[in-house]
Structures are given as structure tokens and as C-alpha cells.
Amino acid sequence: MIGDMLETQELRKTFGTGKVALDRVSFAVRPGEMFGFVGANGAGKTTTMRIVMGVMQADSGEVRWKGAPLGFAERRKFGYMPEERGLYQKMRVADQIEYFGRLHGLSPAAAGKAAGDLVERLGLTERAKDAVESLSLGNQQRVQLAVALVHDPDVLVLDEPFSGLDPLAVDALAEALRERARSGVPVIFSSHQLELVERLCDSVGIISAGRMVASGTVDELRASEGRKLRVVVADPEPGWAQDLAGELTVEGGREVLVTQDDDDQRVLRAAMRAGRVEHFGVERPTLTEIFKEAVA
Amino acid sequence: MNGLLLVAGREIRTQVRSKSFVISLVISALLIGAVAFAPKILGGSDSFKVGVVASQRLQVWGDAKVEWKDYADEGAAKRAVLDGDVDAALVGGTKVLTDGEIDDQLGLLLQSAHREAQIGAAGVTVTPLVMQSVGADTRYQKTRTGIAVVLVVILFMLVIGTPMMVAMGVVEEKSSRIVEILLTSVRPVQLLGGKILGLGVVGLINLVVAIAAGLVGALASGLAVDFPPGMAGIVAGVVVWFVLGYLFFAAFAAMLASLVSRQEEVGNVLTPMTMTMMVTYGVAFYSAADPTSTVATITSFVPPFSSMVMPVRAAAAEVPFWQVAVSAVAMAAAAVAVALLAARIYERAVLRTGARVRLLDVVKGR
Ligand SMILES: Nc1ncnc2c1ncn2[C@@H]1O[C@H](COP(=O)(O)OP(=O)(O)O)[C@@H](O)[C@H]1O
Ligand SMILES: [Mg+2]
Numbered sequence: 250m251i252g253d254m255l256e257t258q259e260l261r262k263t264f265g266t267g268k269v270a271l272d273r274v275s276f277a278v279r280p281g282e283m284f285g286f287v288g289a290n291g292a293g294k295t296t297t298m299r300i301v302m303g304v305m306q307a308d309s310g311e312v313r314w315k316g317a318p319l320g321f322a323e324r325r326k327f328g329y330m331p332e333e334r335g336l337y338q339k340m341r342v343a344d345q346i347e348y349f350g351r352l353h354g355l356s357p358a359a360a361g362k363a364a365g366d367l368v369e370r371l372g373l374t375e376r377a378k379d380a381v382e383s384l385s386l387g388n389q390q391r392v393q394l395a396v397a398l399v400h401d402p403d404v405l406v407l408d409e410p411f412s413g414l415d416p417l418a419v420d421a422l423a424e425a426l427r428e429r430a431r432s433g434v435p436v437i438f439s440s441h442q443l444e445l446v447e448r449l450c451d452s453v454g455i456i457s458a459g460r461m462v463a464s465g466t467v468d469e470l471r472a473s474e475g476r477k478l479r480v481v482v483a484d485p486e487p488g489w490a491q492d493l494a495g496e497l498t499v500e501g502g503r504e505v506l507v508t509q510d511d512d513d514q515r516v517l518r519a520a521m522r523a524g525r526v527e528h529f530g531v532e533r534p535t536l537t538e539i540f541k542e543a544v545a
Numbered sequence: 546m547n548g549l550l551l552v553a554g555r556e557i558r559t560q561v562r563s564k565s566f567v568i569s570l571v572i573s574a575l576l577i578g579a580v581a582f583a584p585k586i587l588g589g590s591d592s593f594k595v596g597v598v599a600s601q602r603l604q605v606w607g608d609a610k611v612e613w614k615d616y617a618d619e620g621a622a623k624r625a626v627l628d629g630d631v632d633a634a635l636v637g638g639t640k641v642l643t644d645g646e647i648d649d650q651l652g653l654l655l656q657s658a659h660r661e662a663q664i665g666a667a668g669v670t671v672t673p674l675v676m677q678s679v680g681a682d683t684r685y686q687k688t689r690t691g692i693a694v695v696l697v698v699i700l701f702m703l704v705i706g707t708p709m710m711v712a713m714g715v716v717e718e719k720s721s722r723i724v725e726i727l728l729t730s731v732r733p734v735q736l737l738g739g740k741i742l743g744l745g746v747v748g749l750i751n752l753v754v755a756i757a758a759g760l761v762g763a764l765a766s767g768l769a770v771d772f773p774p775g776m777a778g779i780v781a782g783v784v785v786w787f788v789l790g791y792l793f794f795a796a797f798a799a800m801l802a803s804l805v806s807r808q809e810e811v812g813n814v815l816t817p818m819t820m821t822m823m824v825t826y827g828v829a830f831y832s833a834a835d836p837t838s839t840v841a842t843i844t845s846f847v848p849p850f851s852s853m854v855m856p857v858r859a860a861a862a863e864v865p866f867w868q869v870a871v872s873a874v875a876m877a878a879a880a881v882a883v884a885l886l887a888a889r890i891y892e893r894a895v896l897r898t899g900a901r902v903r904l905l906d907v908v909k910g911r
Contacts, residue, residue, distance in 0.1 A: 265906075302729045304896055325730045333898075335722030340559070351551050352730040396726065 253280040253315050255301070255404050255435045260310035262296055262459075270296045272459040273310070278404075278435040278452070283426065285446035286439040287540060288456035294439040295332050297456070298408050301437075302329045314404070325354055328402030332409050332439075334393050338382040343368050345381060346395045353400035360399070367395040387418060394422065398429070405429055407438040411445060423449055447536035457544040470539050478513055480506045480520045481528035489523030507532060548731035552739025553746070556714070560747045570751060573702070574758035580695060581762030593651050596622045596634035596642075603635070603658035606673045609650065688772060693833040693861035696783055699755050700853050701826050703787060707748035708795040708818070712802035712811055714740050715895070720806050724895055733892035741795045741884075745788070752787050756780055779860050782869065789873065790852030793880040794822060800887035803894040804902045814901065821849060829853035836861035846872050848879035 255278045262271040271293045278284040288294050299305035301312050303324050312319045337345055343364050350360030368377045371391040376384060381392060390413070397405065405426070411419050427449070430436045440446050446453060447467060454464035463470055482489070483503050490497050493516060495508025510516050520526045534542075560566045592610040598621075602613045614631055616622040619642075622634035626642050632651060634642040641647065641655055661671050715737075718724040727736055760780075763772070797818045805814045828850050832841035836858045844850040845858045851872045858864055893907045 299725075302725075304725050304728050321732070327729065329726055329729050331722060331725040333722040333725065335718075335724070335726060337717075337723060338721060348551070348555055349726070349730075352548060352727070354730075 253433075253435075254278060254313075255319075255437070256313040257297065257301065258311045258313060260297060260300055260307045260312070262293075262300065262305070262307050270459055271300075271307070274456065274459070274461050275310075276454045276461060276464045278437050280435055281430050281433045282435055282452055283430045283450045284435065284437040285450035285453045286437060286456065287441070287443060287446055287453060287536075288439075289544065291458075292456045293459040294456060295408055298329075298406050298437070298439065299331075301406055302327065302331075304331075323403070326400065326403040328397035328400065328405045330393055330397045330407040330410050334390070336381045336389065336392060336396070339380050341378050341380060342373055342384070342392055343377040345392065346399050349396045350399040353402075355400055363399045363401070364395075367399055371395055386413070387415070390414065390418070394425065398425070402429075403434065405434055405436045405438075407436075409440060410438050411440055411442055419445065443536045443540055453536065455540055455543045463539070463543045467536060467539075470536075470543075471534055474534050474539050474542060475509050477532040477534065478506075478508050478510065478516055479528065479530055479532040480508070480516060480526065482506075482520050482523050483525045483527050485520075485523035489519060493519060503527065548735040549739040549742065552731060552736055553743035556740055556743025557746050560710075560744065561750075566747070570754055573699075573751065574754050577695065577699065577755050578758040578762035581759045581768060582766040593633070593648070593654075594631040595651075595655070596625050596631040598622045598634060598636045600635055600638035601662065603655065603662055605654050605658045609654055611654065688768070690833060690836075690861055692772075692779070693836065693857045694830075695759060696860055697826070697829045697833050697853065697857050699752065699759075700783065700787060700790065700856065701822075701829070703748050703752055703755075704790045704794055704853065705819070705822050705826075707744055707751075707791055708798035709815075710744050710747075711740055711795045712798040712815055713808065714744070715799050715802040715891070716805060716808055716811050719803065719895055719898060720808060722898065728896065733895060734888050736895075737799055737888055737891045741792070741799065745791055745795065748787065748791055749784070752784065756783065779856075782859055783856050785873065786852055786856040786876075789876045789880055790849060793849045793852060793876070793883050794818060796880065796884040796887035797821070800883075800890045801904075803891040804904060804907070806898045806901075810901060825850045825853050829857050833857045833861055846875060848876045851876050 256276070258275050260271050260274040261269075263269050274293065274297055276284070286294050286297070296305065300307045301319075303319075303321065314323055340348070346367055347360045347364035350363050351357065355363060368374055371394070373388060373391060373395075376388060381389060384392065394410070397407065407426075410422060410426075414422060423445075426436050426438070430451075450467065452464065452466045453470060455462050455470075463473070465473070478495075481500075481503050485504050490504070490506050493506065493508055493510055495506050495510065498505045506516075506520070508516060517526070517529055520529065592612065594612045594614060596614050596616050598616045598619055603611075605611050614625070616625060616634065619636050622631075622636060623642055625631045626634050626644050629644070632643070633647055633655070635655065636642060638659075641652075647655075664671055718727065718736075724736070731739075762768075798815060801814045801818055802811055805811060828840065828844045832838070832844070832854045835841060841854060841858050845855040845864075845868070855864075855869060855872045855876075859869055890904070890907050894902045
């Protein structure tokens with residue numbers, strides 16, 4: 250089902266100030282895939298997502314959905330949570346969710362039912378008739394999510410959905426997103442929390458200063474990062490690792506070498522000559538390490 | 546359903562459900578009803594009560610009504626005058642008692658009636674003069690001016706109040722950032738159009754209630770008897786003029802409001818619109834008092850002044866229908882032009898949050 254992908258192709262955006270916010274940003278998200286969009290502040294995540302959602306125009310480039318340029322009618326079936334949250338403060342919770350359901354094209358009956366179901370699932374039943382402004386921030390976040398989900402969207406685009414959530418709420422939201430992804434919806438979200446992205450996402454895109462510097466599955470990124478060996482030797486002879494490129498650190502009585510040397514057997518022989526080898530293995534770089542490497 | 550109608554529906558529901566809407570509706574209905582009813586309470590100066598002691602009731606001519614009341618003696622009549630039960634008392638067919646100086650009109654009435662009675666007694670019949678106006682029909686002048694003034698006030702309240710609500714709504718959506726979600730499922734034109742339509746319906750509800758209250762008050766007070774012919778046309782005209790004026794000013798307000806992101810900035814950014822409106826109001830008020838002046842005639846064709854001046858002129862004096870039609874078409878064209886411009890500006894400015902956006906930048910597409 251390669252046709253059901255959401256793709257951005259060579260998006261470019263320059264602001265009036267002359268600031269180049271996006272420079273040929275391309276990535277693809279497959280059906281059922283969770284795509285983590287990571288990058289430092291000001292890297293261009295929000296700008297990209299706004300262009301995907303049609304609330305901002307790219308100078309050039311294209312957003313494609315199911316192999317064709319994305320239009321207003323299809324986009325209306327997308328769900329969106331913008332970085333700057335927004336709700337009608339004086340409107341009642343259930344009314345608000347229902348209203349957005351209608352705007353996204355649901356019939357009155359379907360919107361009412363969807364709103365009722367969501368209110369219940371998000372634990373807002375007691376507050377359904379209250380004005381949004383009377384809710385705690387946490388509950389307002391839930392309403393915000395409900396507004397993005399009410400029409401059972403074809404694609405979910407969420408800008409920093411986890412920011413400001415407590416750990417329990419993070420888990421609940423993660424589960425809600427996974428569930429959508431499992432039903433075949435491409436889910437794209439941006440985040441600063443790299444461990445979270447690593448844990449949740451099938452694939453990741455790293456953006457830096459408006460350019461995609463890496464994208465693919467976490468494993469693909471690791472592979473491109475190059476294999477690293479980690480060796481721990483107890484009480485080694487001094488200077489044993491002189492001939493090996495890499496980083497040597499001392500932890501207690503042990504020395505730890507992390508090296509990108511391709512000849513693992515040579516590294517192992519050197520280590521065994523030096524002392525007792527307590528650990529020898531291929532190091533899996535964390536997303537944080539990949540990220541630092543990529544944006545460096 | 547169309548996004549525009551959904552947006553309009555939400556605006557109407559939100560307003561109609563709010564306490565402030567109900568309260569302001571009741572207050573304005575009461576106020577206008579009271580204004581229409583007031584002449585009854587204040588007592589129309591055209592009717593008098595006159596006490597009579599030991600003399601004939603006099604025959605009075607003309608529009609004025611005199612209610613006669615008999616008293617047994619001069620003492621009783623004097624008390625009635627002092628208590629304000631009667632405006633004056635005629636004693637013995639020779640003198641008139643009053644509390645202070647007599648009302649000019651009543652004094653003249655009694656004098657001439659007395660003179661006639663004496664001449665009549667001498668066997669001479671006096672045929673009253675027939676009054677015939679060869680100029681404009683001014684019979685309804687006072688009522689017309691009164692209606693015109695009330696119309697200016699109602700139109701002004703609604704034509705300034707409702708676009709204000711549009712402006713507040715635009716900024717509310719911008720400052721709460723909800724506009725970013727809204728625009729993923731409705732087009733900017735639908736969002737703007739829906740808001741103007743919805744709040745316009747709310748304004749119309751207000752207008753219709755105000756007019757109804759005025760008519761009920763006028764019927765209750767008997768003022769309605771003095772209504773000029775074609776009152777229904779005047780009322781229908783007011784509704785049409787409200788719609789045209791509202792469309793113009795609401796689009797103007799929405800356009801300006803889309804430039805700012807905070808409620809505190811609304812008043813400031815709307816200054817060009819409020820100034821235009823104040824001038825319109827001033828001219829309309831002046832025209833209510835002097836509907837046949839050159840200023841009134843000219844401004845009743847110039848949009849947006851015409852949106853208030855023409856209905857006022859038409860209420861205060863006779864205006865040929867073709868003039869009203871020409872003026873309405875010009876106003877409608879102006880309103881559509883402003884609405885189109887507003888849609889463009891709004892579309893470009895509404896997502897630009899933060900500092901106030903300069904109108905010139907938006908027009909140039911920067
Ligand atoms: N409306 C705007 N006008 C001018 N510059 C902007 C605007 N929006 C974003 N930028 C700039 O574009 C760059 C990318 O911003 P953004 O997409 O918000 O980054 P991120 O979401 O990754 O933090 C930043 O340098 C930001 O200052
Ligand atoms: Mg951002």
C-alpha cells in the first residue's frame with residue numbers, strides 16, 4: 250500500500266524576514282507508521298506541519314497523499330493538534346468536540362455520537378457540560394486531543410503533543426496514538442523527548458536548520474551511523490589501546506573503549522592481551538546519540 | 546453541511562444562549578417600548594382638562610381636546626386647579642383660574658371659544674377657517690421626527706454593537722489560536738462569512754424585537770394613531786438598511802481585527818471604523834432633525850453614510866422611491882466591495898499571530 254503514504258516533497262519556505270525556515274524538506278510516512286519528527290527549537294518542525302495542514306503555504310514543493318497532491322477535501326479528514334493549543338474557552342466540552350466533528354464533515358448524529366464516545370474514553374464524562382475554561386490544563390489537553398480525533402482521521406498530525414504532560418498522561422496519549430497507528434493511520438508527531446520518540450516510533454525524521462539531515466527507521470539510522478564496539482577491560486596494561494582509534498574512559502578499575510574500528514577481531518585480541526575482558530559487544534547508539542551526530 | 550452555515554450556527558447558538566444577550570434584549574425592548582409609550586405618561590400637550598363653575602361649556606375647534614368637569618362652586622374649582630386635577634377652571638363664564646400662568650395654547654383656545662360663544666349668542670354664525678397646506682404634508686411632522694430619532698438610536702446601537710462582536714470574535718479565535726485548527730477544515734472565507742452571517746442574524750433578532758417593542762408601546766399609548774401612512778414600508782426599510790450597514794461595518798471591523806492578536810488591541814485597531822461610524826451617526830442625527838437639508842440629501846446617497854441617513858430621511862420626510870433604491874444599490878455595492886477586500890486581508894492576516902500586522906504589508910502580500 251505504498252500509495253497510502255503521506256509525503257512531503259522538497260518543501261521550501263522563506264519568511265518575509267528573509268529567514269529560510271525550510272530547505273527542501275522531504276519525508277514519507279507509511280500507513281500505520283508512527284513518524285517522530287525531531288529537531289532543535291527553530292529547526293522547522295512547526296512550519297513543516299503547518300504546511301502539511303494547509304494553514305501555511307510553501308514557497309515551493311508539495312505535500313502528497315495517496316500519491317496525489319493533497320487538497321482541501323482530503324485534508325479535511327486529517328486530524329491536527331497545533332503546537333499552540335486552542336479551544337473555545339467558553340464553549341462546553343461535548344459541544345466543542347461535536348462542533349469540530351461537524352466541521353470535519355460528520356453528520357449531526359455521527360458527530361454527537363463520536364463526541365460522546367470520546368468524552369467517555371478520555372474520562373471527561375463528568376465535565377462534558379462544563380465550559381472548557383473551567384477545566385484543568387491536563388483536561389484541556391484531553392479535549393484538544395479529542396478535537397483532533399473526533400472524525401476518526403485518515404492522518405494524524407500532532408505538533409509537540411507530549412509537551413507539558415505528566416508521565417501518566419504521556420503513557421495514555423502514547424497508547425491512544427499507537428491505537429490509531431495500528432488501525433492503519435499514518436501518525437506524525439514532533440517532539441523534543443528523544444527517548445520517547447525512540448520508544449514509540451517506527452521511523453524518525455531529523456530536521457536541523459530547515460534541512461532533513463536523516464530519516465528512516467531507527468534501525469536504519471543506527472546502521473548509517475556506523476557500528477560501534479564497546480570493550481570493557483579490567484586492570485589492563487597501560488597504553489594497550491594506543492593503536493586503536495576511539496574513546497577511552499576509566500570507570501573504577503576498568504577501562505572502557507568505544508571504537509568504530511572495523512576489525513573487531515583485532516580489537517578483541519588487543520583487549521585480551523591487555524587484561525581480563527569483561528564486556529565486548531556492538532554498541533547500539535541511542536536516538537540521542539544519533540541525533541547529536543546528525544545535527545553536528 | 547456547508548462550513549459557513551456551521552460557523553454561523555455556532556455563533557447564533559453561543560450568543561442566544563449567553564446571559565448578556567438575553568439581558569440586553571430585554572433592556573433594549575423595555576427602553577424602546579417606554580420611549581414609545583412615554584407621550585401618554587407625560588401627557589400630550591394637545592389635551593386639557595378644564596373645570597366649569599356656573600357657566601356653559603365652550604365649543605372648541607381644531608385638533609385640541611378639552612375635557613370638561615363641573616364643580617359646585619368656585620372654592621371647589623380652585624382646589625381642583627391647585628391639586629392639578631384640572632389645567633384651568635372657567636368661572637361664571639367670565640374668568641379663568643389657573644395655577645400660575647396659563648398654557649399658551651389653552652389660553653388662546655378658551656379666549657377664542659369664549660368670543661365665538663358671545664358672537665353666537667348675538668345671532669352671528671362664525672364658520673371656522675379651513676386650513677390647507679400647499680407645501681409638504683406636515684401633519685405627521687412631529688411623529689415622523691420622533692420615529693426618525695428613535696431609528697437613529699436603534700440603528701446606531703446595532704450597527705456599532707454587532708460589528709464590534711464580529712471584531713471580538715475574530716480576535717478571540719486568533720488569540721486563542723483555535724483559528725489554526727478551524728482553518729484545516731473550513732476556508733477563511735467560510736469562517737469570516739459564517740461569523741458575519743451568524744452575528745448578523747443575532748443583530749436582526751435584536752432589531753426586530755426593538756421595533757416590535759416600539760410598535761407595541763406606540764399602540765398602547767395611542768401614539769400609533771399619528772403614524773404616517775407607509776409605516777410598514779419604513780419599518781421594512783430599516784431592516785434592509787440595517788443589513789446593508791451591518792455588512793459594510795462588520796466586514797470593515799473583521800478586516801481590521803484580523804490584524805491584531807490580543808483583545809486589548811481591538812479598540813485601537815478599530816479606530817478607522819469607529820470614526821467612520823461616529824461621523825455617520827452624527828450626520829444621521831442631524832438629518833433626523835433637518836431631513837430636507839442639503840447635507841441630509843447628499844449624504845443619503847454616499848455609502849456608508851447613506852446606510853443610516855437614508856432610512857432616517859425616509860422616515861422624517863417623504864423621499865421618492867427611486868432615490869431610496871439608488872442609494873440602497875450604491876450601499877450594497879460598497880458593502881460587497883468591503884466584504885471582498887476584508888476576505889482577502891483576513892485570509893492573509895488571520896494566521897499571523899504575535900505583533901500587530903501592518904495593513905500595508907498584508908495588501909502587498911508580505
Ligand atoms: N511567522 C513567522 N515569521 C517569521 N519567521 C518565522 C515564522 N514562523 C517561524 N519562523 C522561523 O522559522 C524557523 C522555524 O520555526 P519553527 O518551524 O517554528 O521551528 P520548530 O517548530 O522546529 O521549533 C525559526 O527560525 C522561526 O523563527
Ligand atoms: Mg515548533
